[in-house]
Amino acid sequence: MEKFMEVGATVIQSVRLDEEKDALIILDQTLLPNEKRFLEIKKMEDLWEAIHSLRVRGAPAIGIAAGYGAYLGIKDSAATTFADLYEEFKKVRDYLGSSRPTAVNLFWALDRMEARLKEEADQSVESIKDALKSEAEKIRMEDEQVCEAIGNYALSLLEPGWGILTHCNAGTIATAKYGTALAPIYLGQAEGYDFKVYADETRPLLQGARLTAWELKEAGVDVTLICDNMASIVMKEGRIQAVLVGCDRVAANGDAANKIGTSGVAIMAKHYQIPFYVCAPLSTIDMTCSAGEKIHIELRSEEEITSKWYEKPMAPAGVKAYNPCFDVTDHELITAIITEKGIAYPPYHESLSTMFNK
Ligand SMILES: CSC[C@@H](O)[C@@H](O)C(=O)COP(=O)(O)O
Numbered sequence: 551m552e553k554f555m556e557v558g559a560t561v562i563q564s565v566r567l568d569e570e571k572d573a574l575i576i577l578d579q580t581l582l583p584n585e586k587r588f589l590e591i592k593k594m595e596d597l598w599e600a601i602h603s604l605r606v607r608g609a610p611a612i613g614i615a616a617g618y619g620a621y622l623g624i625k626d627s628a629a630t631t632f633a634d635l636y637e638e639f640k641k642v643r644d645y646l647g648s649s650r651p652t653a654v655n656l657f658w659a660l661d662r663m664e665a666r667l668k669e670e671a672d673q674s675v676e677s678i679k680d681a682l683k684s685e686a687e688k689i690r691m692e693d694e695q696v697c698e699a700i701g702n703y704a705l706s707l708l709e710p711g712w713g714i715l716t717h718c719n720a721g722t723i724a725t726a727k728y729g730t731a732l733a734p735i736y737l738g739q740a741e742g743y744d745f746k747v748y749a750d751e752t753r754p755l756l757q758g759a760r761l762t763a764w765e766l767k768e769a770g771v772d773v774t775l776i777c778d779n780m781a782s783i784v785m786k787e788g789r790i791q792a793v794l795v796g797c798d799r800v801a802a803n804g805d806a807a808n809k810i811g812t813s814g815v816a817i818m819a820k821h822y823q824i825p826f827y828v829c830a831p832l833s834t835i836d837m838t839c840s841a842g843e844k845i846h847i848e849l850r851s852e853e854e855i856t857s858k859w860y861e862k863p864m865a866p867a868g869v870k871a872y873n874p875c876f877d878v879t880d881h882e883l884i885t886a887i888i889t890e891k892g893i894a895y896p897p898y899h900e901s902l903s904t905m906f907n908k
């Protein structure tokens with residue numbers, strides 16, 4: 551943790567519970583890099599909207615928000631029995647679970663909250679509520695340790711001075727701290743690794759330009775922004791020695807869903823013989839999903855392609871647009887999947903299963 555502070559990184563909690571205000575405090579990531587504004591969220595409708603609109607985003611941060619949301623959703627319940635409280639919890643669970651479909655952390659966190667609620671079935675309603683609050687806090691605190699462990703494993707694969715390409719934002723604001731794909735960058739910086747990071751802008755919502763470039767620059771990391779279609783040239787020019795990305799759901803065979811454009815980067819990395827690493831907490835690995843084609847890919851509004859972020863529309867009025875938010879990188883393109891329990895190599899079904907038993 552100190553290492554992270556030493557490098558001057560933006561130690562910013564993108565999601566936290568404010569007990570005095572009885573609210574979830576969320577950094578509105580849609581306003582970055584121009585404005586650092588925190589939202590106070592008390593109503594489930596507002597949390598649903600914040601997840602859906604990507605005010606809070608990135609698989610682990612969505613999971614953390616959902617954990618707190620499950621608590622806030624029942625905190626003021628007038629239920630006097632476990633059964634009544636559970637009925638209310640199920641409504642909150644289903645509602646929050648409908649906010650985005652791809653990142654499995656959302657469902658993982660809600661399932662974990664539900665399991666805790668059931669464990670406490672013979673306790674009073676008030677102590678069940680307390681237990682849910684502490685479970686949500688545990689999810690957030692564990693994520694910090696998980697990200698640090700991923701960062702250390704990933705760092706063991708990298709050499710000082712390397713050029714690293716990343717896509718979307720899998721950094722500190724997408725998690726409790728450190729990020730997944732950006733964790734080795736921060737940890738390496740403290741050790742003098744002097745990485746040169748290339749951040750794909752990541753159309754259409756520009757998480758690479760708005761968020762990754764912002765948080766790395768704030769931390770004093772050498773970061774260069776490129777358009778998505780420049781990844782090939784920087785690889786060909788020998789500027790990239792490794793690709794590091796996060797993910798939203800990894801299937802049991804190692805296929806990994808991440809922000810749209812990731813699979814194209816993996817195809818290019820294979821062409822240029824550059825290692826392609828996916829950083830994945832176990833909470834993002836879905837062993838119940840056998841292969842990538844089973845992963846639900848979120849479709850978002852056409853307006854995100856045609857006009858969002860621009861003063862004037864960037865496309866003719868009424869043109870059709872297709873806006874899948876994620877794509878699936880075939881496991882054959884992935885050099886290794888880096889988890890908090892170690893580095894998984896192909897065949898992934900076997901190596902990922904081992905991670906769960908450590
Ligand atoms: C550690 S975050 C990993 C992924 O969630 C991230 O790479 C990503 O694809 C996020 O998509 P987003 O649509 O911004 O939530």
